[in-house]
Amino acid sequence: MPRRVTLPTADDLFRPTVVPDPVEDDTRAGADRAAPLREPEPHEPEPAAKGTGSGRVKHDEKMTVYITSDELLEIEHARLMLRRAHGLGVDRGRLVRAAVAIALADLEANGEDSVLVQRLSDRAAG
Template identity: 65%
Template sequence: MARRVSLPTADDLFRPTAVHAVPDAPEPAAPEPEAATPLVPSGRVRHDEKMTVYVTSDELLHIEHARLSLRSAHGLAVDRGRLVREAVALVLADFDANGDDSVLVRRLTQE
């Protein structure tokens, strides 16, 4: 007899990780990103959203090497999540500032 695996639904996968208990409060409007406003990474705070990213073993080793180098050479104890959030913030700020000439567009069009 074949067993059926129960998979989570899309609602389960894309739900907020924290419940905000504010009754009858209007939802805040999403702020529009401005070209002049620099994107600042969230740093060490509790994050309400989660995203899973798969990387190769070489990419993970490169991230770990950068993390350890930041600790040994600069005295910065950062976890992989913070390192990745900082890198994403840098790339997105460059994209906002430079658009078609950004590093992100250049690298993605090389594939």
């Protein structure tokens, strides 16, 4: 029986990233203006330290990555394990950003001996 993979809905893919700015006075009524969905608050923390991922913040950049069905299932399995066993409710994006941050920190700290270099060297050789 084939595995079932759930993909995002059109609403998730094409959700608005800006909302209209409230009209400040009558003279500007009808002006076509837009403001970012969420402005950073002054009390928000600085960007995350290396190796921790960015967490729950507004992200301005987007990168598309293609993965296999098995890789997607592994990510979903990890996300559910984090929720059930560790009480961490994270989405796939946050999980992937944290994993990338960990891999990049390991690369910077360990260079040739990093897990990333070893794994990519194994794949290139095989």
